[in-house]
Each structure stands twice: as structure tokens, then as C-alpha cells.
Amino acid sequence: MDLILLGPPGAGKGTQAKMLVDRYGIPQISTGDILRAAVREGTPMGIKAKEYMDAGDLVPDEVVVGIVQERLQQEDCADGFILDGFPRTVAQADALEDSLKESGRGIDAVISLDVDIEALVGRLTGRRTCKDCGAGYHVKFDPPKTDLICDKCGGELIQRQDDQESTIRERLDVYRRQTAPLVDYYSQKGILFRVDGMAPIDSVQSEIVQIVKGLT
Ligand code: AP5
Ligand code: MG
Ligand code: ZN
Secondary structure, three states, X not given: OEEEEEOOOOOOHHHHHHHHHHHHOOOEEEHHHHHHHHHHHOOHHXXXXXXXXXXXXXXXXXXXXXXXXXXXXXXXXXXXXXXXXXXXOXXXXXXXXXXXXXOOOOOOEEEEEEOOHHHHHHHHHOEEXXXXXXXXXEOOOEOOOEOOEOOOOOOEEEOXXXXXXXXXXXXXXXXXXXXXXXXXXXXXXXXXXXXXXXXXXXXXXXXXXXXXXXXX
16 A cells, blocks of 8 residues: 655644554655755765755755655555655656656545645644654644643654744645645546545544545
């Protein structure tokens, strides 16, 4: 089962992907998470990517396409994967299709999380992420049991560098210009499924699970 979660910043891609990992045992591939790990480790790629990410812009296609191609070849992707935050441009989508074709596979479903763009600023400014295990929270919509402490591992909850309001506005703008065309792109291929991303987290998950059931 090869899935893509598509949606603007704050739509809930990461939240839903993590729940799907627990349910189906296939990996989440988040280009954002991979890039943030490279930034933390200070690799040459991370140092370059940081400038784009802090500005809210996209990292160049060839960099992210390379990351994903390498990741998809790992053994844990043999039975499927959940792409979160990739592809984000038509060029990335074309490159993905080509490399999957080479290994005789293709995307089964693209799940579009449909949201009200204005609600996303509130979601992103309230987001908190565990420094140690990456679990995601929201101060209002999905709070941890104890302030600033991860329920799962006790780690410290931090705010992402790019979750400042001005950077969020730029990311939303970049989404409108560069990523939103992928909704039509996948709709034309007949593999787009739309989900109401404004519903509560568990309802969104149920809708996705229904779609996945329909695939098999
Ligand atoms: P990335 O990390 O992918 O960020 P993003 O796309 O901006 O998306 P987010 O992670 O902000 O949102 P999400 O949809 O995962 O929402 P979440 O589930 O956390 O990318 C970061 C940067 O890396 C990019 O700007 C770019 O520079 C670079 N990059 C990454 N991929 C790239 C690519 N392919 N090409 C080029 N550059 C790339 O939810 C948000 C908050 O809302 C949470 O607090 C959550 O608890 C809450 N929430 C979730 N669902 C709900 C709900 N249903 N109701 C209420 N609250 C909810
Ligand atoms: Mg995310
Ligand atoms: Zn944690």
C-alpha cells in the first residue's frame, strides 16, 4: 500500500501519518522530518536546506527527490509507505512516478486533507513536538497530559523554528503556488481521495481508514 498524504502546512499530514504507521506497520516518510534531522546533525545537506526551511521556501527538487529515492529503496518500504510532505511540486511528482515505475509499483492513493487555510495559522502556532521521539501535540487541540512534557517518552516539547507567524504565511503561500496544483494532477490520474481535514483528529483518521479499506 503506497500512500501520499497531501495538504498545506498544518493540515495534519504528520499527525495522521503517525497514526497510520501504528495501524498498518508501514513507515512514514516525511521529507520535513528527514531534512530537520540533517539540520540537527549539521550535514552539508542540512546546512544548505536550513536556509530554505527557515525562510519557508521549498528545498530544491533534486535534493528532496534524491532523499526520497534513497529512502524508498530501504527494506521497510517493501510492503508500502506513507509519504508525508512529498511530493510538493509537479517535478517531484513526476520523478516519484518514474522511480516507482522502475521497481514495478505505483501510488495507490493520494489522500488530500482539505482544510480552511485561515485555521492553519492557529494550528501551527500551537503545535508542539517532542524533542526526543518526534510525537506531535497541540496546546489546544491535542494537549499533553503535563505541560511541555511528552506523554509517550517524557521528553521536552519544543516549537518548530518555522512555526513563527511570518514564516507560516510564507509557507502557506508557497503551498498555494507550488503544491496545490498537485490536487488536479492526481485527480486527473484518478487516484485522489478527499478528506475533511477540519474534522477532529480521530474522525479524519477514520475517513482515511475507510478509503484504505476500499483499496483492497
Ligand atoms: P514539513 O515538515 O513537511 O512541513 P509542512 O508541510 O509545512 O507541514 P507541517 O509539518 O507543518 O504540517 P502537518 O500537515 O504535518 O501538520 P501536523 O500533523 O503537524 O516541511 C518543512 C519544510 O521542509 C518546508 O517548508 C520545506 O522547506 C522543506 N521541505 C519538506 N518537504 C519538502 C519537499 N518535498 N520539497 C521541498 N522542500 C521540502 O498538525 C499541525 C498541528 O495541528 C499539530 O499541533 C496537530 O496536533 C494539530 N492538528 C492536526 N490535525 C488536527 C485536527 N484535525 N484538528 C485540530 N488540530 C489538529
Ligand atoms: Mg508535518
Ligand atoms: Zn516523546
